[in-house]
Amino acid sequence: MALNSKRKAAAFVGIAAMSLVTAACGSGSDSGDGSDGTAADTKDYSKWCDLKSELTGKSVSIYTSIVTPEDASHKASYKAFEDCTGVTIKYEGDKDFEKNLPQRAQSGNLPDVAFIPQPGLLQTMVDTGKAIPATETVGKEVDQYFGESWRKYGSVDGTLYAAPLGANVKSYVWYSPKAFADKGYKVPTTWDELMTLTAKIAADDPAAKPWCAGFGSGTATGWPGTDWVEDVLLRTAGADTYDQWVAHKIPFNDAKVADALSKVGAILKDAKYTNGGFGAPSTIASTTFQDGGQPILKGKCYMHRQASFYASNWPEGTKVAEDGDVWAFYLPSVDTSTKPVLGGGEFVTTFRDAPEVKAFAAFLASPDWANAKAKATTGGGWVSANKGLDPNNLVSPIDQQSAKILADPAAVFRFDGSDMMPSAVGAGTFWSEMTNWIKGQDDKTTLDNIEKSWPTN
Structure with a gap:
């Protein structure tokens, strides 16, 4: 389960991330046939900047278990999208997210977007009939930058509902x-x-x-x-x-x-x-x-x-490095011939069918957001399984090590079991x-x- 860190992230300089978003505006379009288990949609929502005239003045609400101070880097990482599209992102963190999200579905008070840290909870929310399948744009981002196993974790009965967001190594x-x-x-x-x-x-x-x-x-x-x-x-x-x-x-x-x-x-x-x-x-x-x-x-x-995210719980000034105050080693297996890796993450689930929500979901599934988030997380304690993430943008040595473990073809990765039950x-x-x-x-x-x-x- 991915929970909240205890170190405040500094503000992100949005200009650097803006160049990432602008570059992404030249990507291709969707066929919109929904044949890959995603929702058919004729519009390419990866072209965020091109949608500014349509989206300016709109807003998207987020609901998540990621609270203060870890939420600071999340909010900073959205600035490029907000500047590019004119959309305002409204963020709400809740320590009791897992308990309250299903209750909000019953009361009709769902957010536009929820960051769900458990595939089991994703199944529960899909069963409410309120979750919306991912667009084909998001599906293509998942296939290109995350792969089959992560698509599976974000899918219910073969339909992709949620793209991966952050990830962590628990071993x-x-x-x-x-x-x-x-x-x-x-x-x-x-x-x-x-x-x-x-x-x-x-x-x-x-x-x-x-x-x-x-x-x-x-x-x-x-x-x-x-x-x-x-x-x-x-x-x-x-x-x-x-x-x-x-x-x-x-x-x-x-x-x-x-x-x-x-x-x-x-x-x-x-x-x-x-x-x-x-x-x-x-x-x-x-x-x-x-x-x-x-x-x-x-x-x-x-x-x-x-887990790797524990790096952000050490007091300010603690050096997290091989030669530092604290470091972490891989939890060994029964022998050196196998390398099982337990991990977790969050998944971006949408509950409102609107262009601004679809565009934001596409942004979060892209390498552009992953790299913007890495740069915004100046205190460390965050990583993504997105293959487009440049490890050099991760400021923490433990985050860089985690990214390499997630990308290691020898590692046998399995998602947190309780999160899938x-x-x-x-x-x-x-x-x-x-x-x-x-x-x-x-x-x-x-x-x-x-x-x-x-x-x-």
Whole structure:
């Protein structure tokens, strides 16, 4: 799940991005037959500047879980589009977005555009009958710059509804390079090496802990625990089993899932190993995910498994680099021959059929927006899977590394499993039961409760 960072992005200079938008105005037109699973439309909405006479004075409303201060770079990245088209973008962030968006569909108070971070929630919104299929212009952008797997994540029953927006790599472990160097620790390259290192840290430094973690996230509390299970299952059972589990072709409480949860518990539920800087393992439930890794800077813990976007949660002035205050290594697999990567992202879903909305959706699917957003995110903590994104426009080393991982043909990428499950599970019982689990509930009860909650239709 892609949530909000804690570093304010500086203002973006719109002139640079304007040149990107102007260059994009020369792209080709759509045939408008809708044969690729998108909505047929005769107009090429990638020609934003050419639409200025039609769009000037219009507005587009956005609704998203991305709130202050991370929203600053988003707002700045739209300036070129606003200047080019005369459209005003109205931005609304909400920490309880996942809960409130379906309620707004029921009340008839939907935005023009929503940034949906879960394919499962996308399915829910399509089921309301209010979501509008993507235009053919957006479909072509997705096919050219994202590819088949990302199109699949933004589609429901073969129809593309939403183009990808941002992305993140979740298979990271944050640590202090200096602390590792001082102790002579090496970055592990296999799961066994990771567990050996965990045990060694616990023995070497009883005043600290090998790991720290936080599951707290308001109404979304528990989601970091789901990421742990997904990352480990992807490594121990493989991508095919992972896909079957996400699609409920095998039960949620399958033996392979139970094995993965047991391996997570061997770290998070062991009082010798967690929760550095906070207390007993049960404190993970009440520790926010934003605070979870901060004890690394105080020498109270050594490792924190969290996504690339966590880079923006370090205090102002923290150097995030291989030779810096903090850095992140790839969460190792069972061996070095495989490279599973868990990730997530948001998808641009539209709810109003209007030229200004279609043009804005096309802009967000383009490399022009991806590069504008990269330049606007001066504090780091953002990346996209858009193949047209120039990694040099990403100011943060961790973002550049994430972009390379997403583009690595050897990586086996899978989208966050809970984000693809029905929202009642993926954004419901999976979160709540992982919270109960870290408070002391046993593995079997946890998995059985989630399995029982899976919708029957």
